[in-house]
Amino acid sequence: MKKLLTFALAASTALTVSAQTFPTKPITFVVPFAAGGPTDTVARQLAEAMRKQLGGNVTIVVDNAAGAGGTIGANKVARAEPDGHTLLVWHIGMAATAGLYRRLPFKALEDFEYVGMINDVPMTMLGSPKLPANTYRDFEAYIRANGGKLNLAHAGLGSASHLCGLMWQSAVKLESSMQTIAYRGTGPAMNDLIAGTVDVMCDQTTSTTSQIEAGRVKAFAVTTKERMANHKLLKDYPSLHEMGLRNFNLTIWHGMYAPKGTPAPVLEKLNTALRAALKDPEFIAKQEALGAIVVTDNRVTPAGHKAFVAQQIDALKKVIDAAGQYAD
Numbered sequence: 001m002k003k004l005l006t007f008a009l010a011a012s013t014a015l016t017v018s019a020q021t022f023p024t025k026p027i028t029f030v031v032p033f034a035a036g037g038p039t040d041t042v043a044r045q046l047a048e049a050m051r052k053q054l055g056g057n058v059t060i061v062v063d064n065a066a067g068a069g070g071t072i073g074a075n076k077v078a079r080a081e082p083d084g085h086t087l088l089v090w091h092i093g094m095a096a097t098a099g100l101y102r103r104l105p106f107k108a109l110e111d112f113e114y115v116g117m118i119n120d121v122p123m124t125m126l127g128s129p130k131l132p133a134n135t136y137r138d139f140e141a142y143i144r145a146n147g148g149k150l151n152l153a154h155a156g157l158g159s160a161s162h163l164c165g166l167m168w169q170s171a172v173k174l175e176s177s178m179q180t181i182a183y184r185g186t187g188p189a190m191n192d193l194i195a196g197t198v199d200v201m202c203d204q205t206t207s208t209t210s211q212i213e214a215g216r217v218k219a220f221a222v223t224t225k226e227r228m229a230n231h232k233l234l235k236d237y238p239s240l241h242e243m244g245l246r247n248f249n250l251t252i253w254h255g256m257y258a259p260k261g262t263p264a265p266v267l268e269k270l271n272t273a274l275r276a277a278l279k280d281p282e283f284i285a286k287q288e289a290l291g292a293i294v295v296t297d298n299r300v301t302p303a304g305h306k307a308f309v310a311q312q313i314d315a316l317k318k319v320i321d322a323a324g325q326y327a328d
């Protein structure tokens, strides 16, 4: 009995110490897509904001563990040491892959501790500068007429760009679907869209706004139900709903996750730093400039975010089942 008590005391002291001294080494944000894309941008901006909250001398590195629509990086975090030093920054794929992959090596709701949600991000329908269309109507008509000959770029099965492409093609009821080309992230896919090697892509505004503004790609519509009336650049683009795709509404979100078993005091420290980062005016301004909306509601709590992901898994499964396409 005495032995047990001593052990319990030692274990709880170890937990307290680990929460007080955490982090004891550099923290890694695993981004499951290539560098230069939207998820990478969100993670790097957040790393800067959270570093300030965790203490100026804390180092946060970004590991782009890309491939298989984000599932490789997610699995890497699910199997990492549960000490709070390895964290996943992922998006809607956390919920979409649960419906798209029938054999996943991890379970979204069981194999992670939820730290909290980061933001909501709209997407934009883009075309290469070589496409003859300049308005959404002409774009849709052109794709309808040439569907099977055109390429749609995405970041792998289960990525946001893949989901958006699926939903758009099913909403416009294309007779022959576009060929899809999978990349390790939409960062590299964007380079090919600019070069005109691929024709169409739907991607988050966190990386598309700068390319649209520079005129390197053509933008046709946003995927939120209403247009982005308050954004200085995006306000000029119609929503797909407005263009006749009734109730089309796709918003991408990002969240932060730790391996299952990460001690509660460490998770609390991370959640406190995350919430403070989401109130940092510099971070908010950077995100808003890219069309993203930083989360202020209950979804920033571990339990609130987990409940939201559970809802999203159910909602997206319906969309995926209706499209009838799976990753495996």
Ligand code: ASP
Binding pocket: 033, 034, 037, 038, 039, 040, 154, 155, 158, 159, 160, 161, 162, 184, 185, 186, 187, 203, 204
């Ligand atoms: N935007 C990408 C996606 O379609 C991923 C990325 O590169 O951030 O999921």
